[in-house]
Amino acid sequence: MMYKTHLLFALLISLLLTSFLNIESKLFFIILILVSSFIPDIDNTNSKIGRKFKTSSLIINKIFSHRGFFHSLLLPLILYFIFAFILDRKDMALAVFFGISSHLFLDLLTKEGISFFAPFSNKRINGFIKTNSFVEKIFFIIILLLIILFLSQNLSLDFSKFFSSVF
Numbered sequence: 001m002m003y004k005t006h007l008l009f010a011l012l013i014s015l016l017l018t019s020f021l022n023i024e025s026k027l028f029f030i031i032l033i034l035v036s037s038f039i040p041d042i043d044n045t046n047s048k049i050g051r052k053f054k055t056s057s058l059i060i061n062k063i064f065s066h067r068g069f070f071h072s073l074l075l076p077l078i079l080y081f082i083f084a085f086i087l088d089r090k091d092m093a094l095a096v097f098f099g100i101s102s103h104l105f106l107d108l109l110t111k112e113g114i115s116f117f118a119p120f121s122n123k124r125i126n127g128f129i130k131t132n133s134f135v136e137k138i139f140f141i142i143i144l145l146l147i148i149l150f151l152s153q154n155l156s157l158d159f160s161k162f163f164s165s166v167f
Helices: 003-020 026-036 039-043 048-052 054-064 074-086 090-108 134-154 159-166
Strands: none
Touching (some): 003 026, 026 090, 039 048
16 A cells, blocks of 8 residues: 555544543654554665665665565564553553554555565465555545544534535
8 A cells, every 4th residue: 555545544543543542642642653654664665664764674674575574463563562561651552553553454455465474474465455556546535534524523523514605
């Protein structure tokens, strides 16, 4: 999936989580989920984050390859453990876990798939969406509409009043 789809899906997840969980700093939690949703693609030198951190990306790609360890369930679990139990930051642990997991979920839906249990198994789980395809763009629009719906319900926005004043 493209970075903008990952970002939008992470925003949807963060909005849902902050409405159901008792999060102390909601804005920080949302930002951390959004940032964490980019972490798995550090293993790809052509990704948005890979281009930003070129040297780190090259090293990680050489060691783990693209869609290897950084696209496995092990990464969010390890980071969750570090944040929750070593650093005693449960909110941060949840944000990082869900940010990375949102990325993994979307990449499971792509034709390239991911090795969900790497490094223990290289078996890929593949989906049906081609990255940057028309289907992904439709998926992006659906996520955007879900965010708008969620915000309209939870922020009590009256879009009919808004649109009638515009037109």
